[in-house]
Amino acid sequence: xxxxxxxxxxAVLDRASRLFWRRxxxxxxxxxxxxxxxxxxxxxxxxxxxxxxxxxxxxxRYVDRHGATPFRHLAERDVGRGIRRMLExxxxxxSDPANPRGCLLxxxxxxxxxxxxxxxxxxAGKVREMEGLLEEAIARAREEGQIEADAxxxxxxxxxxxxxxxxxxxxxxxxxxxxLRAIVETAMRAWPARKAGGAARGSRPRRRG
Amino acid sequence: xxxxxxxxxxAVLDRASRLFWRRxxxxxxxxxxxxxxxxxxxxxxxxxxxxxxxxxxxxxRYVDRHGATPFRHLAERDVGRGIRRMLExxxxxxSDPANPRGCLLxxxxxxxxxxxxxxxxxxAGKVREMEGLLEEAIARAREEGQIEADAxxxxxxxxxxxxxxxxxxxxxxxxxxxxLRAIVETAMRAWPARKAGGAARGSRPRRRG
DNA sequence: CCGATTCTTGAACGAGCAGTCAAGAATATT
DNA sequence: AATATTCTTGACTGCTCGTTCAAGAATCGG
Numbered sequence: 001x002x003x004x005x006x007x008x009x010x011a012v013l014d015r016a017s018r019l020f021w022r023r024x025x026x027x028x029x030x031x032x033x034x035x036x037x038x039x040x041x042x043x044x045x046x047x048x049x050x051x052x053x054x055x056x057x058x059x060x061r062y063v064d065r066h067g068a069t070p071f072r073h074l075a076e077r078d079v080g081r082g083i084r085r086m087l088e089x090x091x092x093x094x095s096d097p098a099n100p101r102g103c104l105l106x107x108x109x110x111x112x113x114x115x116x117x118x119x120x121x122x123x124a125g126k127v128r129e130m131e132g133l134l135e136e137a138i139a140r141a142r143e144e145g146q147i148e149a150d151a152x153x154x155x156x157x158x159x160x161x162x163x164x165x166x167x168x169x170x171x172x173x174x175x176x177x178x179x180l181r182a183i184v185e186t187a188m189r190a191w192p193a194r195k196a197g198g199a200a201r202g203s204r205p206r207r208r209g
Numbered sequence: 210x211x212x213x214x215x216x217x218x219x220a221v222l223d224r225a226s227r228l229f230w231r232r233x234x235x236x237x238x239x240x241x242x243x244x245x246x247x248x249x250x251x252x253x254x255x256x257x258x259x260x261x262x263x264x265x266x267x268x269x270r271y272v273d274r275h276g277a278t279p280f281r282h283l284a285e286r287d288v289g290r291g292i293r294r295m296l297e298x299x300x301x302x303x304s305d306p307a308n309p310r311g312c313l314l315x316x317x318x319x320x321x322x323x324x325x326x327x328x329x330x331x332x333a334g335k336v337r338e339m340e341g342l343l344e345e346a347i348a349r350a351r352e353e354g355q356i357e358a359d360a361x362x363x364x365x366x367x368x369x370x371x372x373x374x375x376x377x378x379x380x381x382x383x384x385x386x387x388x389l390r391a392i393v394e395t396a397m398r399a400w401p402a403r404k405a406g407g408a409a410r411g412s413r414p415r416r417r418g
Numbered sequence: 419c420c421g422a423t424t425c426t427t428g429a430a431c432g433a434g435c436a437g438t439c440a441a442g443a444a445t446a447t448t
Numbered sequence: 449a450a451t452a453t454t455c456t457t458g459a460c461t462g463c464t465c466g467t468t469c470a471a472g473a474a475t476c477g478g
Binding site for chain 2: 464465466467468471473474475476477
């Protein structure tokens with residue numbers, strides 16, 4: 001019963017998240033959101049409650065569409081290679097001039113005066129989630145003997161999580177992506193790969209068939 | 210000729226920079242600046258032109274008082290140790306709960322909608338300056354044989370600059386400083402120290418006298 | 419001690435903000 | 449088709465923002 005929505009929620013959230021991504025939660029005005037999404041004020045407030053609610057929904061959408069994708073590489077057999085791929089995927093995404101600079105999660109967590117603890121909590125949760133994925137993958141690497149036995153998955157996860165974040169930071173701050181690859185390259189020097197002497201299973205994996 | 214100022218410029222800039230540091234340029238209102246500095250509106254505008262001018266002055270003050278100090282460790286004989294000390298000094302400063310979170314430079318460069326190209330330019334200049342100090346020190350390390358001959362000072366400077374920035378990011382984003390030391394520890398694994406085999410001058414420097 | 423100059427005070431201004439609300443339009447049930 | 453419900457539209461509210469400005473207070477040169 002009742003009138004049907006004339007817009008597609010996900011399309012609206014895509015537009016909104018792009019806007020938040022490019023300009024930040026505080027700075028984006030509801031007027032801009034109207035213009036960007038094509039919706040009227042009432043529709044926005046009816047569908048998402050308020051500006052904060054719209055942002056939280058847009059954040060979810062962003063993570064699904066952009067934020068989480070590089071982390072898929074962590075499923076690779078060789079975790080060290082997977083992390084490298086992950087970082088390179090981030091760099092690649094940054095190099096696309098069609099995308100706003102930086103990362104919406106990082107940008108938001110650093111923007112002062114979001115003031116909203118709901119937003120802070122949501123962002124922190126997402127970031128922790130990603131770090132959890134890293135830690136899992138690294139723990140697997142250790143179990144499989146890919147890295148030194150005394151390496152700490154948590155430490156490494158924190159480090160590579162920080163590197164991933166700092167890629168967005170550096171890109172947004174300095175603008176050039178030339179240095180980003182240097183960061184990735186150098187960061188991978190810290191990967192405690194076990195020397196090839198052990199010939200652990202999983203080195204040089206060949207696809208069957 | 211004319212009435213004398215009743216306030217100390219530097220003290221005012223200290224207060225203002227702390228406020229900007231804690232809450233960010235966009236979010237801080239002139240009303241807050243009045244309350245924090247104790248100055249009236251007219252005094253602020255008379256002394257610094259406008260909000261942007263006040264921020265730029267406060268930024269200079271911040272760099273002199275807080276931002277630049279950890280980089281003094283780069284003057285150490287052993288540059289690798291100096292970089293480690295620098296990063297540890299940053300962590301230490303972050304661990305002081307009396308200080309606002311993060312780094313004013315990084316925070317500002319990431320804040321969306323500063324909108325002012327003057328602010329962006331000032332911040333980018335400062336950041337580049339710090340990276341320049343890093344590169345200089347690393348180049349010296351290479352000349353003195355402290356690191357591998359084929360190491361790239363620029364690459365390494367970018368990396369450790371990124372690490373320094375990401376410390377502020379992680380601290381502001383996650384809040385705990387437990388992980389910060391893990392980041393420093395792991396980042397130093399990427400330092401291409403030359404193996405002790407060469408016994409290069411400068412290794413284990415003893416103070417004379 | 420007077421007048422020129424600089425600083426301080428606090429009220430006022432216009433603009434932009436997030437959010438509200440009443441009225442009209444579209445849909446589903448009866 | 450009548451009615452209840454939901455969505456859309458756009459004007460409106462109260463508020464805060466950065467900035468301006470006139471008038472008073474303090475200081476210095478003559």
